Amino acid sequence: xGQGLTRELxxxxxxxxxxxxxxxxxxxxLPTLVSNFLPPAAEILLxxxxxxxxYGPIKDEDFDPDLINAxxxxxxxxxxxxxxxxxxxxxxxxxxxxxxxxxxxxxVSERGDLANxxxxxxxxxxxxxxxxxxxxxxxxxxxxxxxxxxGRPRVRTQCEYPLTARAAVDLIVxxxxxxxxxxxxxxxxxxxxxxxxxxxxxxxxxxxxxAPSLREMDL
Amino acid sequence: MIDKVYATPDDALHDVPDGASIxxxxxxxxxxxxxxxxxxxxxxxxxxxxxxxxxxxxxxxxVLCEERQLAKFIATFAIRxxxxxxxxxxxxxRRHEVELELVPQGTFVERIRAGGAGLGxxxxxxxxxxxxxxxxxxxxxxxxxxxxxxxxxADFALIKAYRADRLGNLQYRYSGRNFNPVMATAADVVIAExxxxxxxxxxxxxxxxxxxxxxxxxxxCDPVPVRWEG
Numbered sequence: 147x148g149q150g151l152t153r154e155l156x157x158x159x160x161x162x163x164x165x166x167x168x169x170x171x172x173x174x175x176l177p178t179l180v181s182n183f184l185p186p187a188a189e190i191l192l193x194x195x196x197x198x199x200x201y202g203p204i205k206d207e208d209f210d211p212d213l214i215n216a217x218x219x220x221x222x223x224x225x226x227x228x229x230x231x232x233x234x235x236x237x238x239x240x241x242x243x244x245x246x247x248x249x250x251x252x253x254v255s256e257r258g259d260l261a262n263x264x265x266x267x268x269x270x271x272x273x274x275x276x277x278x279x280x281x282x283x284x285x286x287x288x289x290x291x292x293x294x295x296x297g298r299p300r301v302r303t304q305c306e307y308p309l310t311a312r313a314a315v316d317l318i319v320x321x322x323x324x325x326x327x328x329x330x331x332x333x334x335x336x337x338x339x340x341x342x343x344x345x346x347x348x349x350x351x352x353x354x355x356x357a358p359s360l361r362e363m364d365l
Numbered sequence: 366m367i368d369k370v371y372a373t374p375d376d377a378l379h380d381v382p383d384g385a386s387i388x389x390x391x392x393x394x395x396x397x398x399x400x401x402x403x404x405x406x407x408x409x410x411x412x413x414x415x416x417x418x419x420x421x422x423x424x425x426x427x428v429l430c431e432e433r434q435l436a437k438f439i440a441t442f443a444i445r446x447x448x449x450x451x452x453x454x455x456x457x458x459r460r461h462e463v464e465l466e467l468v469p470q471g472t473f474v475e476r477i478r479a480g481g482a483g484l485g486x487x488x489x490x491x492x493x494x495x496x497x498x499x500x501x502x503x504x505x506x507x508x509x510x511x512x513x514x515x516x517x518x519a520d521f522a523l524i525k526a527y528r529a530d531r532l533g534n535l536q537y538r539y540s541g542r543n544f545n546p547v548m549a550t551a552a553d554v555v556i557a558e559x560x561x562x563x564x565x566x567x568x569x570x571x572x573x574x575x576x577x578x579x580x581x582x583x584x585x586c587d588p589v590p591v592r593w594e595g
Binding site: 175194195196197198218230231233235240259270271272273274275276277278281282309310312 | 423441443459470472478490491492494497527537546547
């Protein structure tokens with residue numbers, strides 16, 4: 147039995163979904179790592195909801211408090227970058243001008259409901275831009291570990307935690323598998339190297355249909 | 366002659382009463398009116414309803430919890446994912462000493478925009494089917510459901526810009542604009558902290574991010590150093 151992917155490899159697999167010309171918003175946490183694996187030949191514009199389109203790699207020195215991404219990290223700018231206020235930023239997001247949002251997840255239901263803002267361990271949480279991104283991005287990819295501590299499946303028949311958005315998720319990428327959310331249920335399209343599809347199913351609450359093209363991830 | 370310049374942040378806040386509602390511009394470290402926040406702390410105003418994107422997250426707003434100046438806060442981000450770095454605000458919230466209204470960020474800024482633009486509210490799909498929907502009207506527009514979100518205004522807005530002239534024209538820098546230009550439209554008294562005050566005409570009209578009509582008071586302050594907390 148394989149080990150499942152590291153966080154970096156989950157991010158790498160997510161990055162394979164991104165294409166030349168796309169506008170992409172990366173959420174805080176695991177999704178931020180996706181920026182390390184952007185396809186080198188592709189021109190991808192990263193959107194930060196605090197008002198930057200076209201930011202580049204994280205910057206380690208000369209911290210400028212006025213030049214940060216939505217995770218508060220100091221960033222560089224790529225040629226062609228632009229700044230705008232938060233109203234314009236969320237018009238971009240809700241108005242369908244962001245091609246892909248990558249968010250972390252606590253639970254995804256078989257209908258594509260997402261729960262990711264309320265932390266049961268903390269008895270609270272913060273919404274930030276997550277609800278707008280989940281509703282507004284043209285395609286929503288959730289990157290997360292397949293199970294929570296104690297082996298509790300995160301891919302569930304129904305979310306138990308408070309929702310971020312209903313029927314919003316298009317693709318789930320975990321340490322074990324890639325799962326597409328279709329209107330009639332979940333389809334297993336890829337498994338991590340050395341991971342058996344039956345094992346993925348055993349770690350997932352709802353039934354997964356296996357895509358005819360089901361294969362091992364190409365990393 | 367129009368002159369909106371005040372000598373110190375304390376002077377600029379001279380009439381902020383207990384119980385005031387106050388917007389604070391800024392997103393984490395960017396465009397945060399730190400000198401005005403510290404002046405509000407010195408002033409000791411109590412019973413404040415604060416409105417800001419975040420509190421206790423690379424901003425200085427948490428200082429307003431030292432002497433329990435906040436009665437309520439409206440924010441999009443106030444509780445960190447990690448409990449090891451809980452803010453004073455979070456501690457007071459958990460002891461029910463301060464009320465928190467959590468709002469999705471796009472809805473937060475649109476409510477403020479509506480408040481400043483004379484609109485009766487906004488319709489958004491964000492929050493449908495979530496706790497955000499509770500107690501709100503759902504309207505059908507062309508076969509799709511939308512939540513009615515009501516406008517948000519405040520007695521005061523404390524904002525931060527890079528440069529100003531005495532007319533109150535503001536120029537922003539990098540991602541320092543965020544909520545500042547929107548909040549500038551939505552409060553009865555708008556007070557801007559800037560790094561530099563220049564002669565009128567020196568800010569190219571093309572570069573004016575907030576026209577002076579929205580700004581009541583300006584104060585020049587050296588930026589308060591902030592560090593990236595990671």
